[in-house]
Amino acid sequence: MTAFHEFELIQWIRSQGGVSHSNLLGIGDDTAILKPPANSELLLATDMLMEGAHFTFPPATPELAGRKALAVNLSDIAAMGGTPHSALVSLALPRSKGPEFAKAVMQGIMDLAAEFETQLAGGDTNSWDGPLVINVAIIGIADQSQAIQRSGAQPGDWIFVTGTLGGSLDSHHLTFQPRVREAATLRDTVTIKSMIDVSDGLASDLQHILTESGVGAVIQSRQIPISHNVSPDLTDAKRLQKALSDGEDFELLFTVSPEEGQRLRDQNPLAIPLTHIGEITAGQGALLQQADGSTTSLENTGWKHQL
């Protein structure tokens, strides 16, 4: 194998072209330099994915692992109603796998970055005897005071979720589409009061909105849009539980006023399902209401990162 150094990988990345924003000086200095657009706010997030924890080879490929590392960050920008702008990529590469593996990981990142007009602003590449670790830090842009937070839900708000839920870990988690465009369409159609992306599971992520907003919620169990990734062989109760708590769906969970909720229900502006699943209440915690009207506590059954 030809000797292959960090500098050469960086040269290869630069030679690939890719998105280039006029207000960003990217790879090539100690830092990137971003001139923020007037009247804008910057959205900043980061996610680290580790081989063996967030993906395994197979079913993942190096391209899909790279793709996912950017996709989860794009999903965070979507959840704020923002526009992705640029990303910083750090890699810990397994030394044994060589330069083609490194390029494949970067290719997966760069292809998705191109799709979402995200410039590769910089990064850090390393190799070691451990498994693949990918960290992406993302920069998004929102109009001043227009970023959509978790804290804006109000009693009476209708709760919506995009797409369908459950069973993502069987493979969807490697190929999901971050809901950047859907968030933009929704943002331009209605006033979104609060929003989060469903990464840990609906039950868990809804709780973040409730806690930050100081409100409660009632969710209608029969309204939960269960994904075709959830096996039809399971009991209805088990299927519902998976939709509520599997995580890694990366759909948008948001609230709007009842009037605007009605508009969304009458005419879905998206090309994917959009489901009214419940209401925000003045109480605390979340209740799950069955078809017969009885309620149970929507336990916080989502994925928790056990340290």
Add this chain to the structure above:
Amino acid sequence: MTAFHEFELIQWIRSQGGVSHSNLLGIGDDTAILKPPANSELLLATDMLMEGAHFTFPPATPELAGRKALAVNLSDIAAMGGTPHSALVSLALPRSKGPEFAKAVMQGIMDLAAEFETQLAGGDTNSWDGPLVINVAIIGIADQSQAIQRSGAQPGDWIFVTGTLGGSLDSHHLTFQPRVREAATLRDTVTIKSMIDVSDGLASDLQHILTESGVGAVIQSRQIPISHNVSPDLTDAKRLQKALSDGEDFELLFTVSPEEGQRLRDQNPLAIPLTHIGEITAGQGALLQQADGSTTSLENTGWKHQL
């Protein structure tokens, strides 16, 4: 051991207080929200440190590993003449080491962040069966068009380096002071034409300035400030070579006009050594000039990340 989850570590981090900038909404939503100061530019960089590659336990402690992960990023901001503002921290924590280890890593980060008025804006904590991996993405601020790039060196410029060089890997690399304040003092005293931090070794990092600026350089071998970390038992030639190529010094290497260089040499505005080591030339590549006037090529002997 009590069950310990990501959410609880985040709560602990939030409970520690720390730096809080009025223009940044930090931990607690899908992304942080930064309102950029008027007439400013943002500096963006990232570095990933892996146990076994960038540090080992011992001599490192979890606090020192965390400290270093932020320090190398602060050094990048210093190299642009910027002011650190905020940081995003991602952790892959060895599951076997438990919550106290996680807190110790964060403590090392937070203590240095406080020292450099850097807000912890967000992050991602994970655990796995692998070694510790820490990624920091940093956001710095520079006045509009005032960020100091590698590309501004001109023939005739004097080349300076802060501090002393060599032998850092014997322990200095865990405890070095990022030269943020020194860069600010220099920036306010003279016009810095080009600058970089010495992470890979002077020979290697100087080459980045030369390449990006399209110039050459002559370095005076007897002017190189050799650190007391370099063993006095080595030959003079070996000691010089270590100072030129060891890396991990995180000192500042920069160029100024001869007039301003004279001022810096007459009166060092810093509390640390500041050494005039050579000049920028109109040629290509770097020459090392011996005391007798003879020159050799300053080979690119710096650390290269072999993938």
